[in-house]
Amino acid sequence: MRLCKKGHEIAGENAKPYIKNGKQQTSCRKCAVESSQRLRGNKGDFLPPETPSIMAHYKKPLKSIPQGYGYYGTIAYDETQQYTQCHECGNFYKTLGKHASTVHGLNPKDYRDKFSLATTVSLTAPKAKNKNFEQWANMTDEEKKLSIKRMQDARENRKMPEKWRSKSLYHKNIEGSCPDQLLDLIDKYAKEIGRTPTRREFQKRYEGKFLGSIGLTYGTWGQALQILKLTPQPAGFQRKYSKEVLVKLLIEFRERYGREPMSSDCDHGLLPNRHLFAQYFGSWSEAKEYAK
Numbered sequence: 001m002r003l004c005k006k007g008h009e010i011a012g013e014n015a016k017p018y019i020k021n022g023k024q025q026t027s028c029r030k031c032a033v034e035s036s037q038r039l040r041g042n043k044g045d046f047l048p049p050e051t052p053s054i055m056a057h058y059k060k061p062l063k064s065i066p067q068g069y070g071y072y073g074t075i076a077y078d079e080t081q082q083y084t085q086c087h088e089c090g091n092f093y094k095t096l097g098k099h100a101s102t103v104h105g106l107n108p109k110d111y112r113d114k115f116s117l118a119t120t121v122s123l124t125a126p127k128a129k130n131k132n133f134e135q136w137a138n139m140t141d142e143e144k145k146l147s148i149k150r151m152q153d154a155r156e157n158r159k160m161p162e163k164w165r166s167k168s169l170y171h172k173n174i175e176g177s178c179p180d181q182l183l184d185l186i187d188k189y190a191k192e193i194g195r196t197p198t199r200r201e202f203q204k205r206y207e208g209k210f211l212g213s214i215g216l217t218y219g220t221w222g223q224a225l226q227i228l229k230l231t232p233q234p235a236g237f238q239r240k241y242s243k244e245v246l247v248k249l250l251i252e253f254r255e256r257y258g259r260e261p262m263s264s265d266c267d268h269g270l271l272p273n274r275h276l277f278a279q280y281f282g283s284w285s286e287a288k289e290y291a292k
Contacts, residue, residue, distance in 0.1 A: 004028035013105070046099075049090030051078050059176035061184050063169075065115070073116040073169030073178065075123075082127040087115045096123035116169035177213040185210060187228055196230045204270055241272055243280045250291035261288065 002010045008028045016029040049069060053076040062071035069090035070076050076085040083092035086099060088106075093099045100111040100123075108123055139147065172178040176185075189197050189205055199221045203211050211221075218224040225232050241249075249271060253261045263284055266274040277287035 004031055006031055045093070047078055047083050047092035049085075049092075051083075051085075051092050053077065053085055053092075054079055054081070058173045059181055061180045062173060063178065063180055068115075070115075071173075073171075073173045075117070075121060075170075077125055080127060082125050084123060084125045084128075087111075094125055094128040118168040118170040121170055172213075177210055179217050182210060182214050182217060183224065183228055186214075186224060186230070190228075190230055196225060196233055198233050207270065241276055246272065246277060246280060246287065247291045250288060 004010055004027070006028070008014060008030045010026055010028050014029045015026040016032055017024055017026050019025075053070075055071075055074055055076050058071075058074050062074060064071050065087055068087045070085060070087050077083065078085075078092050083094055084096050085092050086096055086104075088100070088104045091099075096111065097108045100106045100108065104111075106114065109119075111117070111123070112119055112121065169178055173181070185206065186197070186202065189202060193201075197205070199211070202221075214221060214224050218227065222232055250261055253265070253271060261271060263274050265271045266277075274284050277284050281287035281290055
Protein backbone atom coordinates (compact mmCIF):
# COMPACT_ATOMS: atom_id res chain seq x y z
CA MET A 1 0.00 0.00 0.00
CA ARG A 2 1.43 3.35 -1.06
CA LEU A 3 0.75 6.36 1.21
CA CYS A 4 1.41 10.06 0.77
CA LYS A 5 3.15 12.24 3.38
CA LYS A 6 -0.18 12.93 5.10
CA GLY A 7 -1.10 9.25 5.27
CA HIS A 8 -3.63 9.15 2.41
CA GLU A 9 -3.68 5.95 0.40
CA ILE A 10 -2.71 6.63 -3.23
CA ALA A 11 -5.01 4.24 -5.06
CA GLY A 12 -8.22 4.21 -7.09
CA GLU A 13 -9.91 7.60 -7.39
CA ASN A 14 -7.36 9.16 -5.04
CA ALA A 15 -4.50 8.40 -7.48
CA LYS A 16 -3.83 11.46 -9.62
CA PRO A 17 -1.74 10.63 -12.75
CA TYR A 18 0.94 13.03 -14.01
CA ILE A 19 3.97 12.89 -16.33
CA LYS A 20 7.51 13.39 -14.98
CA ASN A 21 10.69 12.88 -17.01
CA GLY A 22 8.64 11.22 -19.73
CA LYS A 23 7.20 8.67 -17.31
CA GLN A 24 3.66 8.47 -15.95
CA GLN A 25 3.42 8.60 -12.17
CA THR A 26 0.67 9.07 -9.60
CA SER A 27 0.28 11.45 -6.67
CA CYS A 28 -2.30 11.98 -3.94
CA ARG A 29 -5.43 13.64 -5.31
CA LYS A 30 -6.63 14.74 -1.84
CA CYS A 31 -3.39 16.60 -1.14
CA ALA A 32 -3.51 18.22 -4.59
CA VAL A 33 -7.07 19.41 -3.96
CA GLU A 34 -6.19 20.74 -0.50
CA SER A 35 -3.18 22.58 -1.92
CA SER A 36 -5.31 24.05 -4.71
CA GLN A 37 -7.92 25.13 -2.16
CA ARG A 38 -5.30 26.93 -0.06
CA LEU A 39 -3.95 28.75 -3.10
CA ARG A 40 -7.43 29.76 -4.23
CA GLY A 41 -8.32 30.90 -0.73
CA ASN A 42 -5.21 33.11 -0.60
CA LYS A 43 -6.19 34.65 -3.94
CA GLY A 44 -9.76 35.27 -2.74
CA ASP A 45 -11.25 32.82 -5.25
CA PHE A 46 -13.63 31.40 -2.63
CA LEU A 47 -15.09 32.23 0.78
CA PRO A 48 -15.27 29.98 3.89
CA PRO A 49 -18.51 28.28 5.08
CA GLU A 50 -19.04 30.75 7.96
CA THR A 51 -19.55 33.58 5.45
CA PRO A 52 -23.02 35.18 5.97
CA SER A 53 -25.37 33.97 3.25
CA ILE A 54 -28.67 35.09 1.77
CA MET A 55 -31.54 33.06 0.33
CA ALA A 56 -34.43 34.56 -1.58
CA HIS A 57 -37.76 33.42 -3.03
CA TYR A 58 -38.01 30.28 -0.90
CA LYS A 59 -40.85 29.53 1.52
CA LYS A 60 -40.24 27.69 4.80
CA PRO A 61 -40.05 25.00 6.03
CA LEU A 62 -37.19 23.68 3.90
CA LYS A 63 -35.53 20.27 4.06
CA SER A 64 -31.97 20.56 5.39
CA ILE A 65 -29.07 18.50 4.02
CA PRO A 66 -27.95 16.05 6.77
CA GLN A 67 -24.28 15.78 5.77
CA GLY A 68 -23.75 19.04 3.97
CA TYR A 69 -24.74 22.70 3.92
CA GLY A 70 -27.96 24.52 3.14
CA TYR A 71 -31.26 22.96 2.04
CA TYR A 72 -32.39 20.66 -0.75
CA GLY A 73 -33.77 22.51 -3.76
CA THR A 74 -32.22 25.87 -2.82
CA ILE A 75 -29.25 28.04 -3.80
CA ALA A 76 -27.49 30.35 -1.32
CA TYR A 77 -25.23 33.32 -2.15
CA ASP A 78 -22.96 35.52 -0.11
CA GLU A 79 -24.25 39.02 0.72
CA THR A 80 -22.57 40.54 -2.34
CA GLN A 81 -24.06 37.82 -4.60
CA GLN A 82 -20.65 37.24 -6.18
CA TYR A 83 -20.24 33.74 -4.72
CA THR A 84 -22.49 30.66 -4.55
CA GLN A 85 -22.34 28.20 -1.62
CA CYS A 86 -21.41 24.58 -2.27
CA HIS A 87 -23.83 22.11 -0.67
CA GLU A 88 -21.00 19.60 -0.12
CA CYS A 89 -18.20 21.57 1.60
CA GLY A 90 -19.95 24.86 2.42
CA ASN A 91 -17.36 27.07 0.70
CA PHE A 92 -18.58 29.87 -1.59
CA TYR A 93 -17.43 29.94 -5.23
CA LYS A 94 -18.14 32.20 -8.17
CA THR A 95 -19.31 29.14 -10.05
CA LEU A 96 -19.98 25.68 -8.66
CA GLY A 97 -19.74 23.72 -11.91
CA LYS A 98 -15.96 23.40 -12.11
CA HIS A 99 -15.51 23.14 -8.34
CA ALA A 100 -18.06 20.33 -7.93
CA SER A 101 -16.50 18.39 -10.80
CA THR A 102 -12.83 18.68 -9.76
CA VAL A 103 -13.22 18.52 -5.96
CA HIS A 104 -16.35 16.42 -5.35
CA GLY A 105 -16.45 14.37 -8.56
CA LEU A 106 -19.91 15.64 -9.50
CA ASN A 107 -20.61 17.09 -12.92
CA PRO A 108 -23.22 19.90 -12.99
CA LYS A 109 -26.01 17.49 -13.93
CA ASP A 110 -25.20 15.08 -11.08
CA TYR A 111 -24.81 17.99 -8.66
CA ARG A 112 -28.27 19.36 -9.50
CA ASP A 113 -29.76 15.88 -9.23
CA LYS A 114 -28.15 15.16 -5.84
CA PHE A 115 -29.42 18.40 -4.27
CA SER A 116 -32.80 18.53 -6.06
CA LEU A 117 -32.01 21.63 -8.11
CA ALA A 118 -33.86 22.47 -11.31
CA THR A 119 -31.93 21.63 -14.48
CA THR A 120 -32.29 25.27 -15.55
CA VAL A 121 -30.93 26.83 -12.33
CA SER A 122 -27.53 28.48 -12.75
CA LEU A 123 -24.62 27.37 -10.58
CA THR A 124 -22.94 30.75 -11.13
CA ALA A 125 -23.49 33.65 -8.73
CA PRO A 126 -25.61 36.54 -10.16
CA LYS A 127 -22.84 39.17 -9.98
CA ALA A 128 -20.30 36.74 -11.45
CA LYS A 129 -22.54 36.39 -14.52
CA ASN A 130 -22.12 40.10 -15.25
CA LYS A 131 -18.37 39.60 -15.62
CA ASN A 132 -19.02 36.71 -18.00
CA PHE A 133 -21.13 39.05 -20.16
CA GLU A 134 -18.27 41.56 -20.20
CA GLN A 135 -15.89 38.83 -21.37
CA TRP A 136 -18.39 37.90 -24.09
CA ALA A 137 -18.45 41.47 -25.37
CA ASN A 138 -14.66 41.45 -25.77
CA MET A 139 -14.55 38.12 -27.69
CA THR A 140 -13.80 37.86 -31.39
CA ASP A 141 -16.41 36.38 -33.74
CA GLU A 142 -14.50 33.08 -33.90
CA GLU A 143 -14.28 32.87 -30.10
CA LYS A 144 -18.02 33.57 -29.83
CA LYS A 145 -18.80 30.72 -32.25
CA LEU A 146 -16.71 28.28 -30.20
CA SER A 147 -18.37 29.48 -26.98
CA ILE A 148 -21.87 29.03 -28.47
CA LYS A 149 -20.94 25.51 -29.60
CA ARG A 150 -19.80 24.61 -26.06
CA MET A 151 -23.03 26.01 -24.56
CA GLN A 152 -25.17 24.06 -27.05
CA ASP A 153 -23.35 20.82 -26.20
CA ALA A 154 -23.76 21.48 -22.48
CA ARG A 155 -27.47 22.27 -22.91
CA GLU A 156 -27.96 18.99 -24.80
CA ASN A 157 -26.39 17.10 -21.90
CA ARG A 158 -28.62 18.90 -19.40
CA LYS A 159 -31.94 17.91 -21.02
CA MET A 160 -34.38 16.77 -18.39
CA PRO A 161 -35.23 13.02 -18.54
CA GLU A 162 -38.88 12.12 -19.02
CA LYS A 163 -39.23 10.87 -15.44
CA TRP A 164 -38.18 14.31 -14.16
CA ARG A 165 -40.73 16.30 -16.16
CA SER A 166 -42.62 17.25 -13.01
CA LYS A 167 -41.51 20.35 -11.14
CA SER A 168 -38.24 20.05 -9.26
CA LEU A 169 -37.89 20.66 -5.54
CA TYR A 170 -36.16 23.94 -6.41
CA HIS A 171 -39.35 25.33 -7.99
CA LYS A 172 -41.59 23.75 -5.34
CA ASN A 173 -39.62 25.51 -2.59
CA ILE A 174 -40.20 28.83 -4.34
CA GLU A 175 -43.95 28.15 -4.71
CA GLY A 176 -44.30 26.81 -1.18
CA SER A 177 -45.43 23.38 -2.39
CA CYS A 178 -42.58 21.06 -1.36
CA PRO A 179 -43.60 18.02 0.76
CA ASP A 180 -42.68 19.62 4.11
CA GLN A 181 -44.34 22.92 3.21
CA LEU A 182 -47.61 21.20 2.22
CA LEU A 183 -47.82 19.39 5.56
CA ASP A 184 -46.98 22.63 7.35
CA LEU A 185 -49.92 24.39 5.62
CA ILE A 186 -52.36 21.70 6.80
CA ASP A 187 -50.94 21.70 10.33
CA LYS A 188 -51.10 25.51 10.66
CA TYR A 189 -54.69 25.63 9.40
CA ALA A 190 -55.70 22.85 11.82
CA LYS A 191 -54.23 24.85 14.72
CA GLU A 192 -55.92 27.99 13.43
CA ILE A 193 -59.43 26.50 13.53
CA GLY A 194 -58.80 24.16 16.47
CA ARG A 195 -59.63 20.91 14.66
CA THR A 196 -58.81 18.86 11.57
CA PRO A 197 -59.95 20.78 8.46
CA THR A 198 -61.95 19.06 5.77
CA ARG A 199 -60.60 18.82 2.25
CA ARG A 200 -63.15 21.40 1.07
CA GLU A 201 -62.29 23.82 3.86
CA PHE A 202 -58.60 23.60 3.00
CA GLN A 203 -59.39 24.18 -0.66
CA LYS A 204 -61.43 27.26 0.21
CA ARG A 205 -58.81 28.58 2.66
CA TYR A 206 -56.07 28.60 0.01
CA GLU A 207 -58.34 29.44 -2.95
CA GLY A 208 -57.88 26.11 -4.69
CA LYS A 209 -54.07 26.09 -4.41
CA PHE A 210 -51.93 23.24 -3.05
CA LEU A 211 -54.66 20.57 -2.98
CA GLY A 212 -53.50 19.12 -6.29
CA SER A 213 -49.90 19.14 -5.06
CA ILE A 214 -50.97 17.27 -1.91
CA GLY A 215 -52.60 14.59 -4.07
CA LEU A 216 -49.52 14.22 -6.28
CA THR A 217 -47.17 14.12 -3.29
CA TYR A 218 -49.07 11.99 -0.78
CA GLY A 219 -51.69 10.21 -2.88
CA THR A 220 -54.77 11.35 -0.98
CA TRP A 221 -55.86 14.00 1.53
CA GLY A 222 -56.34 11.26 4.12
CA GLN A 223 -52.77 9.98 3.75
CA ALA A 224 -51.41 13.50 4.30
CA LEU A 225 -53.52 13.76 7.50
CA GLN A 226 -52.23 10.36 8.60
CA ILE A 227 -48.62 11.58 8.39
CA LEU A 228 -49.54 14.56 10.59
CA LYS A 229 -51.43 12.21 12.94
CA LEU A 230 -54.63 14.20 12.45
CA THR A 231 -58.01 12.45 12.64
CA PRO A 232 -60.10 13.06 9.49
CA GLN A 233 -63.58 14.48 9.95
CA PRO A 234 -66.32 11.83 9.75
CA ALA A 235 -68.18 11.30 6.49
CA GLY A 236 -70.93 13.84 6.05
CA PHE A 237 -69.24 16.39 8.35
CA GLN A 238 -70.33 19.86 7.39
CA ARG A 239 -69.89 23.17 9.07
CA LYS A 240 -73.18 24.71 10.21
CA TYR A 241 -74.09 27.94 8.40
CA SER A 242 -76.88 30.32 9.31
CA LYS A 243 -78.80 32.34 6.74
CA GLU A 244 -77.00 35.52 7.83
CA VAL A 245 -73.56 33.88 7.43
CA LEU A 246 -74.40 32.69 3.90
CA VAL A 247 -75.46 36.21 2.89
CA LYS A 248 -72.26 37.63 4.36
CA LEU A 249 -70.16 35.10 2.44
CA LEU A 250 -71.80 36.08 -0.88
CA ILE A 251 -71.20 39.79 -0.21
CA GLU A 252 -67.56 39.18 0.76
CA PHE A 253 -67.07 37.07 -2.36
CA ARG A 254 -68.18 39.95 -4.62
CA GLU A 255 -65.90 42.39 -2.80
CA ARG A 256 -62.92 40.08 -2.92
CA TYR A 257 -63.10 38.82 -6.53
CA GLY A 258 -64.93 41.72 -8.15
CA ARG A 259 -67.49 39.48 -9.90
CA GLU A 260 -70.71 37.60 -9.38
CA PRO A 261 -70.37 34.22 -7.63
CA MET A 262 -71.14 31.14 -9.74
CA SER A 263 -72.34 27.71 -8.70
CA SER A 264 -68.96 26.30 -9.78
CA ASP A 265 -67.35 28.40 -7.02
CA CYS A 266 -69.20 26.17 -4.55
CA ASP A 267 -67.79 23.07 -6.26
CA HIS A 268 -64.27 24.51 -6.03
CA GLY A 269 -64.63 25.16 -2.32
CA LEU A 270 -64.70 28.97 -2.51
CA LEU A 271 -68.25 28.98 -1.11
CA PRO A 272 -70.33 26.45 0.90
CA ASN A 273 -72.35 23.79 -0.90
CA ARG A 274 -74.95 25.39 -3.21
CA HIS A 275 -77.64 23.11 -1.83
CA LEU A 276 -77.37 25.03 1.46
CA PHE A 277 -78.28 28.22 -0.38
CA ALA A 278 -81.25 26.46 -1.98
CA GLN A 279 -82.31 25.20 1.44
CA TYR A 280 -82.45 28.72 2.92
CA PHE A 281 -83.42 30.82 -0.11
CA GLY A 282 -85.27 28.45 -2.44
CA SER A 283 -82.61 28.44 -5.18
CA TRP A 284 -79.07 29.54 -5.93
CA SER A 285 -80.30 32.49 -8.07
CA GLU A 286 -82.61 33.73 -5.33
CA ALA A 287 -79.77 33.55 -2.81
CA LYS A 288 -77.63 35.83 -4.99
CA GLU A 289 -80.51 38.28 -5.42
CA TYR A 290 -81.16 38.33 -1.67
CA ALA A 291 -77.49 39.16 -0.98
CA LYS A 292 -77.42 42.22 -3.27
